[in-house]
Amino acid sequence: MTVIKELDFINSVKNSLQFISYYHPLDFIQAMDKAYQAEKNPAAKDAIAQILINSRMSAEGKRPICQDTGIVTVFVKIGMKVSFDSELTVQELVDEGVRQAYNEQTNPLRASIVADPAGARKNTKDNTPSVVHVEMVKGDKVEVMVAAKGGGSENKSKMAMLNPSDSIEDWIEKTVPTMGAGWCPPGMLGIGIGGTAEKAAVMAKESLMEPVDIYELQEKEKNAPDSLSTDEKLRLEIFKRVNNLGIGAQGLGGLTTVLDIKIKSCPTHAASKPVVMIPNCAATRHAHFTLDGTGEATLTPPSLDQWPEITREVGENVKRVNVNDLSKADMSDWKSGDTLLLSGKILTGRDAAHKRIQELIKSGEGLPEGVDFKDRFIYYVGPVDAVRDEVVGPAGPTTATRMDKFTDFMLEETGLLGMIGKSERGQQTVDSIAKHQSVYLMAVGGAAYLVAKAIKKSRVVAFADLGMEAIYEFDVEDMPVTVAVDSKGNNVHQQGPAIWKAKIAELDSKMSE
Numbered sequence: 001m002t003v004i005k006e007l008d009f010i011n012s013v014k015n016s017l018q019f020i021s022y023y024h025p026l027d028f029i030q031a032m033d034k035a036y037q038a039e040k041n042p043a044a045k046d047a048i049a050q051i052l053i054n055s056r057m058s059a060e061g062k063r064p065i066c067q068d069t070g071i072v073t074v075f076v077k078i079g080m081k082v083s084f085d086s087e088l089t090v091q092e093l094v095d096e097g098v099r100q101a102y103n104e105q106t107n108p109l110r111a112s113i114v115a116d117p118a119g120a121r122k123n124t125k126d127n128t129p130s131v132v133h134v135e136m137v138k139g140d141k142v143e144v145m146v147a148a149k150g151g152g153s154e155n156k157s158k159m160a161m162l163n164p165s166d167s168i169e170d171w172i173e174k175t176v177p178t179m180g181a182g183w184c185p186p187g188m189l190g191i192g193i194g195g196t197a198e199k200a201a202v203m204a205k206e207s208l209m210e211p212v213d214i215y216e217l218q219e220k221e222k223n224a225p226d227s228l229s230t231d232e233k234l235r236l237e238i239f240k241r242v243n244n245l246g247i248g249a250q251g252l253g254g255l256t257t258v259l260d261i262k263i264k265s266c267p268t269h270a271a272s273k274p275v276v277m278i279p280n281c282a283a284t285r286h287a288h289f290t291l292d293g294t295g296e297a298t299l300t301p302p303s304l305d306q307w308p309e310i311t312r313e314v315g316e317n318v319k320r321v322n323v324n325d326l327s328k329a330d331m332s333d334w335k336s337g338d339t340l341l342l343s344g345k346i347l348t349g350r351d352a353a354h355k356r357i358q359e360l361i362k363s364g365e366g367l368p369e370g371v372d373f374k375d376r377f378i379y380y381v382g383p384v385d386a387v388r389d390e391v392v393g394p395a396g397p398t399t400a401t402r403m404d405k406f407t408d409f410m411l412e413e414t415g416l417l418g419m420i421g422k423s424e425r426g427q428q429t430v431d432s433i434a435k436h437q438s439v440y441l442m443a444v445g446g447a448a449y450l451v452a453k454a455i456k457k458s459r460v461v462a463f464a465d466l467g468m469e470a471i472y473e474f475d476v477e478d479m480p481v482t483v484a485v486d487s488k489g490n491n492v493h494q495q496g497p498a499i500w501k502a503k504i505a506e507l508d509s510k511m512s513e
């Protein structure tokens with residue numbers, strides 16, 4: 001009988017979470033580099049460059065790849081011949097590892113979990129509880145897969161109870177464009193097929209723990225097409241169809257939207273075809289280890305020589321902008337797709353802050369001392385706490401689309417000049433931006449450590465009780481952003497994918513001639 005010691009389990013979970021907060025899996029980086037080399041749309045190529053540069057910086061600095069350090073999801077497969085030397089349940093053991101990892105002194109991770117989700121949504125402060133899936137298996141070992149899943153990509157998960165004769169690939173091709181760019185493509189799609197509704201969802205999530213191997217599968221298709229299984233054929237077909245959509249990195253339009261398609265399937269009811277699709281973002285993070293009773297897991301740091309050496313040039317048409325001295329008239333000649341380097345003071349605010357701002361203004365109470373959005377930019381972000389000489393921890397953009405419901409109000413009532421976030425805005429919001437001659441700028445989601453280097457000063461100005469969702473004032477220097485919606489309402493997230501979908505179709509038809 002193998003005996004797993006309490007501390008070995010807790011330390012292994014803790015160390016894995018620290019490890020994956022700053023080391024991307026190598027297979028993912030290699031696939032991202034391949035996408036970078038192949039990309040033809042300069043905007044998408046630059047977004048991938050930022051993701052790759054950020055990845056190396058995080059690995060070197062041992063600081064999180066993304067400010068969203070995720071909701072911890074763990075798959076534990078326990079051999080039937082294993083016992084635990086602990087009074088704690090598996091959930092409690094995992095949560096203790098999470099607690100220690102997220103409160104680690106040298107690399108604290110962002111606590112993103114809120115209790116009472118339908119009500120008070122109060123931050124639990126230590127990122128617990130985690131989501132734990134336990135399976136009893138044959139053998140005398142414990143296999144653990146630890147992931148830290150970003151909220152933005154999780155939010156874009158989709159499910160369908162298809163009819164048995166429906167096409168899964170048609171459903172996916174139709175559904176992926178509705179997910180927008182909030183899941184931070186390029187990434188992976190995990191697909192669970194069969195079982196019941198909840199089984200399909202767990203399979204979809206578990207499939208994302210597998211390494212990127214679509215290129216090996218493409219080779220197999222060339223060399224031994226008859227040996228492909230149903231799921232393998234489906235993976236290849238979906239990979240092609242999704243990339244042909246032209247959504248591209250960050251939804252800017254381009255050749256690569258997905259780096260791999262993963263599928264797990266199991267038998268289902270004759271009347272059913274459950275399908276769940278869960279995307280994994282550019283900050284894909286997972287680690288695997290096995291405990292056999294001899295001690296805690298050993299995690300071998302990757303060699304950074306295997307990370308591509310990428311440099312970014314500040315192009316000629318990049319505009320340097322002082323946001324401290326800016327008017328609507330100055331922004332009127334910015335065009336969607338332009339790259340800007342912002343310097344000056346910006347305020348932050350995301351979901352909880354927007355809700356409170358609206359309540360305070362509507363109730364007549366007004367905003368707290370020091371919070372004045374007049375002629376200012378708001379940056380949608382929830383940063384990681386600073387350590388050592390940092391001004392702020394990693395601080396990449398959060399999904400702007402979630403703030404759409406507040407945007408007209410903010411522009412109308414607060415005198416806000418513009419917004420910075422990631423992913424697309426809805427049409428009503430784009431119309432409101434044009435009506436107010438405002439702009440929406442995007443930073444690259446998943447390049448959080450790189451973005452944080454542009455922040456030279458940071459202070460909390462209001463709502464400190466909201467933790468990472470407080471309002472901060474950042475003093476930025478040369479913060480790289482792209483004009484996503486200009487003051488005329490031109491929208492890069494609408495134009496980019498449409499252009500690249502057509503270009504890919506043209507390239508495909510030339511190749512088949």
Ligand SMILES: O=C(O)C[C@H](O)C(=O)O
Binds near residue numbers: 153382397398399445
């Ligand atoms: O919570 C965040 O910081 C980002 C979130 O994961 C998002 O992608 O919107």
